[in-house]
Amino acid sequence: xxxxxAGMTQIHPMRLVLASASPRRLELLGRLGIIPDAVVxxxxxxxxxxxxxxxxxxxxxxxxxxxxxxxxGSLTLAADTVVAAGRRILPKTEDEAEARATLSLLSGRRHxxxxxxxxxxxxxxxxxxxxxxxxxxKRLSEEELSAYLAGGEWRGKAGAYAIQGRAEALILSLSGSxxxxxxxxxxxxxxxxxxxxxxxx
Numbered sequence: 001x002x003x004x005x006a007g008m009t010q011i012h013p014m015r016l017v018l019a020s021a022s023p024r025r026l027e028l029l030g031r032l033g034i035i036p037d038a039v040v041x042x043x044x045x046x047x048x049x050x051x052x053x054x055x056x057x058x059x060x061x062x063x064x065x066x067x068x069x070x071x072x073g074s075l076t077l078a079a080d081t082v083v084a085a086g087r088r089i090l091p092k093t094e095d096e097a098e099a100r101a102t103l104s105l106l107s108g109r110r111h112x113x114x115x116x117x118x119x120x121x122x123x124x125x126x127x128x129x130x131x132x133x134x135x136x137x138k139r140l141s142e143e144e145l146s147a148y149l150a151g152g153e154w155r156g157k158a159g160a161y162a163i164q165g166r167a168e169a170l171i172l173s174l175s176g177s178x179x180x181x182x183x184x185x186x187x188x189x190x191x192x193x194x195x196x197x198x199x200x201x
Contacts, residue, residue, distance in 0.1 A: 133176025
């Protein structure tokens with residue numbers, strides 16, 4: 001396909017597989033003008049190993065997700081995002097009590113958000129990147145905490161919040177990558193794709 005002009009969709013010669021079912025990661029890839037050829041979620045045990053540190057855990061999960069769905073001849077992109085308070089890996093909260101405890105821990109303090117990437121090329125070569133961001137919540141009043149919990153955005157979210165939702169108004173500062181905190185650091189993603197020969201505008 002050839003042509004020029006706004007609104008044209010670029011045709012990429014390489015097949016790209018996104019190893020994630022996250023709608024946020026798909027949306028973020030779209031900001032780079034990319035629609036993956038396939039979206040395949042890896043079915044893995046995501047339990048941290050004993051004494052595993054947050055950065056090592058995020059990197060391992062991204063690498064394992066990519067390896068689980070990699071296809072010969074295709075690029076496979078995987079990501080994993082971890083919210084960490086010190087050396088502690090915070091859970092993807094599944095009930096309100098857990099979300100309340102997690103947000104109470106983060107209230108009024110800084111924490112790290114680690115987004116690891118792995119890209120496996122068609123020859124099986126893996127490339128890795130890690131984005132680290134520092135996020136600080138304001139000190140949350142009981143009213144603010146209860147109101148946020150009532151909205152349900154915490155469900156299934158690492159650290160019990162989604163920065164692209166109502167929690168953004170409760171964040172005092174962010175040092176690092178906004179897209180990384182959302183789940184796919186776009187600067188690092190672009191670097192990996194270009195290094196693998198994937199054409200980008």
